[in-house]
Amino acid sequence: MVRDYSAFLPGASASQPSDRALTALESLGWRPFFAQQIDAEALTETPPVRVLSVHRSGLQVAGDGIEELIPPGPEATVGDWLLFDRALPRNSRVLDRASLIKRRAPGHDWQVQLIAANIDTLFVVTSCNQDFNPARLERYLALAFDAGIEPVILLTKTDLVPDPAPYVEEARGLSDRVPVVALDARGEAPARELAEWCRPGRTVAFVGSSGVGKSTLTNALAGSLAIATQAIREDDAKGRHTTTHRELHPVPGGCLLLDTPGMRELQLTDAAAGIAELFEDIEELAAGCRFRDCAHETEPGCAVRTALDAGQIDAPRLARWRKLKAEDAFNSASLSERREKDRAFGKMVRGVMKQKSRQKR
Incomplete structure (x- = not known):
């Protein structure tokens, strides 16, 4: 059975009353953000499904009349939306994430x-x-x-x-x-x-x-x-x-x-924007320091230290801000270095394989 997915495209439901019953996809979290990433033809050929759980054997997904275990292949996590490729499930495409x-x-x-x-x-x-x-x-x-x-x-x-x-x-x-x-x-x-x-x-x-x-x-x-x-x-x-x-x-x-299982360790990485948003008051003070690379310790003209001495900010909270920023910067740099090494290694392997292919000719 080929389903009609046109109702799930952007603007298709704009005229519908706000209290209408949700469609099967909408009840799974489908919304215009995801619909805007695909056209009607592709939506019909590769219907959207959501990842409900991830196991070693694959991804458990659900959609409109679809419940499948997709073999390992798509780089997805719980909550992702996929365009389900019935012929080659491993090739199902992960849609851009809202979060x-x-x-x-x-x-x-x-x-x-x-x-x-x-x-x-x-x-x-x-x-x-x-x-x-x-x-x-x-x-x-x-x-x-x-x-x-x-x-x-x-x-x-x-x-x-x-x-x-x-x-x-x-x-x-x-x-x-x-x-x-x-x-x-x-x-x-x-x-x-x-x-x-x-x-x-x-x-x-x-x-x-x-x-x-x-x-x-x-x-x-x-x-x-x-x-x-x-x-x-x-x-x-x-x-x-x-x-x-x-x-x-x-x-x-x-x-x-x-x-989710309890996490004994939560190491932040690439979360500088989130830290800045949470500690917005301290970040604004830091922007007023005399030196751009101020460590907020003994440097002259440190707006953060001035606020601390005046009792405007809390010392333990300031220490937690410093710790999170240092941890995030260290992890982000280390992961970036690892990704760069992986890219270099992949490039080397491709070069070796290309050279062997030439030698066989």
Whole structure:
């Protein structure tokens, strides 16, 4: 059966009422940004599908009447949109992303690890216990800002503290542009408190440490207990890994939820814009320093040090800004060097193969 995809092209639904039922693709997050990348003929020949999960055996995708496991081939991550090539699934093309969350992969091989694509809202989850860590929250916020994703801080396990207000106040102090929601991840509170961001056709993701309640939140919003959960350790409030891989969960009549495994290490790379956006006040001060390469330590005419001495900025926050900028600069430079070496090696291999081909003639 050849489906008519003309309704999914730009402007096709402009005259439709805003309260109409979403199409199958729209319920998966399809919107004009993606439709503008393809014409009607190609859209029919290679229908769009979204990556719901990534496994060693391939990509699990879904579209309008399509559910397939595509063999490894396309360089895609969870949340990506592909143009599905039925004849050669490995050749399915990845559409440009509206947003991308990535980090420097753990270890020493200097690779970029793709976390998720095309996320609308990133819920940064932490709990009202020893897991609460402003520096970690700022990493996630910088990641979201850099990717152009709307971040929301979720404070869970409010039932474990006499008063969550101090946690809420400290979280709000990280950025006046980031909403903060405190709730018990169990029961009906998540569906009620997060409804503003979890509208049909939108894609949201939960990120944070293990044991902060990401899977519990996913179950609460999905109205099921399909995802296993585990209690934290009582001695240090550390969580146990529950989710073992990233997967999009369509919520009946609602959004798509991405539950992610807890990340013990979140190394930023190529996130300078996000860091600058999060620490906008310090960045503006730094622009007023006398020297362009000011380290904000003992240099004369340092606007940042002047503001610090006057109590206009917080010393721990300034230290966290310095650390994130240094880390991002180091990782970005190292990854760039690795990519350059890979390109040089590829060029050398092609040269050798070309030379062998000439010798055989």
